[in-house]
Amino acid sequence: MTTNARRIASTLMLGAVWIVLAPATSHAQTTKPTTQPAAKPNTQPARERSAPATAFAQRIERAHGMDAWQNKQALKTDLVVHFGGAELVNGTMIYDMHTSRVRMEMTNGTTLIFDGEKAWVSPSSAEAPMARFHLLTWPYFLAAPFKLRDPGTHLESSEILPIQDTVTATRKLTFDEGVGDAPDDWYIIYPDLATNRLAVMAYIVSYGKGVEEAEKEPHAIVYHDYETIDGVTLSTRWMFHHWSAEEGAHGEPIGEVHVSNVTFVDVDETTFAKPDDAREDKLPDG
Numbered sequence: 001m002t003t004n005a006r007r008i009a010s011t012l013m014l015g016a017v018w019i020v021l022a023p024a025t026s027h028a029q030t031t032k033p034t035t036q037p038a039a040k041p042n043t044q045p046a047r048e049r050s051a052p053a054t055a056f057a058q059r060i061e062r063a064h065g066m067d068a069w070q071n072k073q074a075l076k077t078d079l080v081v082h083f084g085g086a087e088l089v090n091g092t093m094i095y096d097m098h099t100s101r102v103r104m105e106m107t108n109g110t111t112l113i114f115d116g117e118k119a120w121v122s123p124s125s126a127e128a129p130m131a132r133f134h135l136l137t138w139p140y141f142l143a144a145p146f147k148l149r150d151p152g153t154h155l156e157s158s159e160i161l162p163i164q165d166t167v168t169a170t171r172k173l174t175f176d177e178g179v180g181d182a183p184d185d186w187y188i189i190y191p192d193l194a195t196n197r198l199a200v201m202a203y204i205v206s207y208g209k210g211v212e213e214a215e216k217e218p219h220a221i222v223y224h225d226y227e228t229i230d231g232v233t234l235s236t237r238w239m240f241h242h243w244s245a246e247e248g249a250h251g252e253p254i255g256e257v258h259v260s261n262v263t264f265v266d267v268d269e270t271t272f273a274k275p276d277d278a279r280e281d282k283l284p285d286g
Contacts, residue, residue: 052158053154053155053171054149056148056155056158056169056171056189056191057148057149057155059191059196060145060148060189060191060196060197060198061145061146061148061149062196063145063191063192063195063196063197063198063233064145064146064197064198064232064233064234065228065231065232065233066145066146067231068230068231068232069097069146069231069232072097072230072232072264073096073097073098073264073265073266073267074094074095074096074097074264074265074266074267074271075093075094075095075097075142075262075263075264075265076092076093076094076095076261076262076263076264076265077092077093077095077142077259077260077261077262077263078091078092078093078259078260078261079091079092079093079104079138079257079258079259080257080258080260081138081255081256081257082255082256082257082258083240083254083255084254084255088134089104089106089134089138090106090107090108091104091105091106091107092104092105093138093139094265094267094271095139095142095143096267096271096272097143097146099116100114100116100136100139101113101114101115101116101271101272102114102135102136102139102272103271103272104134104135106128109126110122110123110126110128111275112128112131112134112135112281113135113272113273113274113275113278114132114135114136114272115272115273115274116272118274118280119131119132119135119280119281119282120274120275120278120279120280120281121278121279121280121281122275122277122278122279123275123277123278124277124278124279128281129281130281131281132281132282132283138257141201141221141238141257142234142235142259144187144198144201145197145198148173148189152175152176153173153174153175153176154173154174154175154176155171155172155173155189156171156172156173156174157171157172158170158171159172159245161188161190161245161248162246162247162248163190163193163199163200163248164248166193168190168191168192168193168199169191170188170189170190170191171188171189172186172187172188172189173186173187173188173189174186185203185204185205185206185214186203186204187201187202187203188200188201188202188203188220188243188245189201190202190248197223197226197233197235198223198235199222199223200220200221200222200223200248200249201220201221201223202218202219202220202221202243202248202249203218203219203220203221204217204218204219217242218242218243218244219240219241219242219243219254220240220241220242220243220248220249221238221239221240222238222239222240222241222249223235223237223238224236224237224238224239225237227262229262229263229264230264232264234259234262235259236258236259236260236262237256237257237258237259238256238257238259239253239255239256240253240254240255240256240257241253241254242254
């Protein structure tokens with residue numbers, strides 16, 4: 001695929017189709033998850049925040065084991081992403097939660113690396129468009145319970161919204177201008193009433209198309225199957241649905257993610273270094 005073709009494919013990701021990074025399990029037309037986190041989140045709390053917003057975030061953080069999370073260096077996990085009957089990602093991910101650097105080793109032999117600034121694809125000949133998108137999206141969704149007080153984030157006033165057979169007080173997570181690849185994105189945070197764990201997260205992606213267009217198709221992640229590893233509680237199965245404020249996450253699932261074999265590991269500078277045979281996967285134009 002030429003450079004121009006890759007750029008077009010990256011743009012189309014937000015409009016019509018997803019490009020598969022690993023062999024597909026089905027040839028059915030894929031449905032995109034339309035996801036894009038802030039590119040450079042970290043786990044250090046912002047200094048100025050209202051008391052209710054701080055309390056809201058702290059309840060979720062405690063439920064997921066924030067103290068244990070902050071004492072770890074990096075997380076390693078197997079990750080499989082399915083959308084529209086196709087397998088989009090299948091590999092092992094290492095995520096440095098303090099620097100947001102990421103390494104993904106795919107089962108098809110391709111290695112993707114985010115070094116904190118740039119995304120790399122190795123070997124350089126590998127067909128892996130949207131590498132930067134994948135490197136930033138899935139670790140952010142995994143670490144979402146610990147991202148609510150990152151610098152440049154805001155938890156706006158609560159709304160009471162439906163969740164399953166009840167309702168819960170939610171907050172809207174937004175970003176300052178210039179934070180990450182898509183600062184106009186927003187997330188709606190739904191805590192579980194019984195456990196305070198993050199239960200649902202609605203979102204848009206303005207990446208490449210703007211807020212008005214993105215808000216025509218909001219989605220939501222419903223988190224399932226929580227496991228506690230070394231004091232940190234994480235969801236290991238995520239189901240994606242269409243979303244509206246009136247109905248919440250609704251309809252049949254449009255995608256799912258499976259996380260397995262979670263461990264905490266030590267890393268060094270070589271873990272996220274640019275490979276010798278690598279090309280940069282840049283942000284799409286616009």
